[in-house]
Amino acid sequence: MPELPEVEGVVRALAPIAIGRTIQNVTVSDTVIKSKQLGKEAVIKGITTEDFIVDMAGMTIENVTRRSKYIYFHLMKDGNTCLLVSHLGMTGAWFTVDSVDDITEMKFRNHVHVVFTLEGGGLLVYSDIRRFGELRLLGCEADHPPLLKMAPEPFATGARKHFLEFAAMPKYARKPIKEVIMDGHVLSGCGNIYATEAIYKMKIHPERNTERISLKRKNELFDVIVAILQESIDAGGSSISDYRNINGEAGTMQDRLKMYGRKFCPACGSATESMKIAGRTSVYCPTCQK
Numbered sequence: 548m549p550e551l552p553e554v555e556g557v558v559r560a561l562a563p564i565a566i567g568r569t570i571q572n573v574t575v576s577d578t579v580i581k582s583k584q585l586g587k588e589a590v591i592k593g594i595t596t597e598d599f600i601v602d603m604a605g606m607t608i609e610n611v612t613r614r615s616k617y618i619y620f621h622l623m624k625d626g627n628t629c630l631l632v633s634h635l636g637m638t639g640a641w642f643t644v645d646s647v648d649d650i651t652e653m654k655f656r657n658h659v660h661v662v663f664t665l666e667g668g669g670l671l672v673y674s675d676i677r678r679f680g681e682l683r684l685l686g687c688e689a690d691h692p693p694l695l696k697m698a699p700e701p702f703a704t705g706a707r708k709h710f711l712e713f714a715a716m717p718k719y720a721r722k723p724i725k726e727v728i729m730d731g732h733v734l735s736g737c738g739n740i741y742a743t744e745a746i747y748k749m750k751i752h753p754e755r756n757t758e759r760i761s762l763k764r765k766n767e768l769f770d771v772i773v774a775i776l777q778e779s780i781d782a783g784g785s786s787i788s789d790y791r792n793i794n795g796e797a798g799t800m801q802d803r804l805k806m807y808g809r810k811f812c813p814a815c816g817s818a819t820e821s822m823k824i825a826g827r828t829s830v831y832c833p834t835c836q837k
């Protein structure tokens with residue numbers, strides 16, 4: 548699943564191409580249309596396909612930004628601003644191409660679900676193999692309250708204080724640390740990959756209760772998470788499974804991961820073990836992580 552650095556990579560690639568462009572029209576795949584007719588809310592959330600198509604036509608993309616793991620398209624039409632919020636789910640990907648046939652990887656080309664035709668030529672294409680991604684058209688962030696409950700950006704002033712305060716609350720303090728750092732209310736943008744790496748670097752067992760970690764060590768853990776997210780942004784994110792940057796480009800952070808997806812600990816050579824935490828497979832070194 549794309550995490551903060553991967554989404555940042557998409558935003559940085561998309562922004563210079565999309566900003567200032569106006570959407571002429573929108574087409575939606577038969578798969579999404581049929582699924583929506585069955586009440587399944589595939590990809591396009593909170594609005595009918597028909598309304599989405601009508602509302603999006605004529606929108607000018609004023610800016611493209613990231614908030615946690617979401618892409619925000621800041622839009623303007625007839626003097627009114629709105630927000631298209633995109634979450635990539637497991638396998639969502641954006642492409643900027645002249646034709647859908649220009650998408651070279653067949654698995655993405657075969658799962659194109661929304662195509663925005665831009666005035667003056669070119670397409671902005673959303674593809675999603677497993678369709679767990681989301682497109683949500685809002686007047687503003689407050690129209691979808693869960694967005695307001697996200698922890699501050701990890702690089703923002705106040706993120707550390709927020710993390711330490713939330714981690715000390717009874718509802719989080721008694722949970723495993725790995726679950727807590729992956730919780731978007733506590734810390735923004737740290738999913739399974741970077742949580743696995745950060746607690747490995749800190750030599751903390753994924754199941755250790757948060758309250759059993761000292762304030763000093765929690766501070767260090769926060770620093771480690773921020774550093775690894777930044778390192779990954781600089782490397783263009785991790786290209787794992789079906790995640791791609793825009794236009795199918797791949798980042799290189801996966802080559803630097805020390806524990807995620809590993810069979811042996813690079814530090815001590817022990818066979819790694821895994822357990823499920825918060826529904827996600829957690830790989831760890833039983834020797835180094837206590």
Ligand SMILES: [Zn+2]
Pocket residue numbers: 812813814815816817832833834835836
């Ligand atoms: Zn080890």
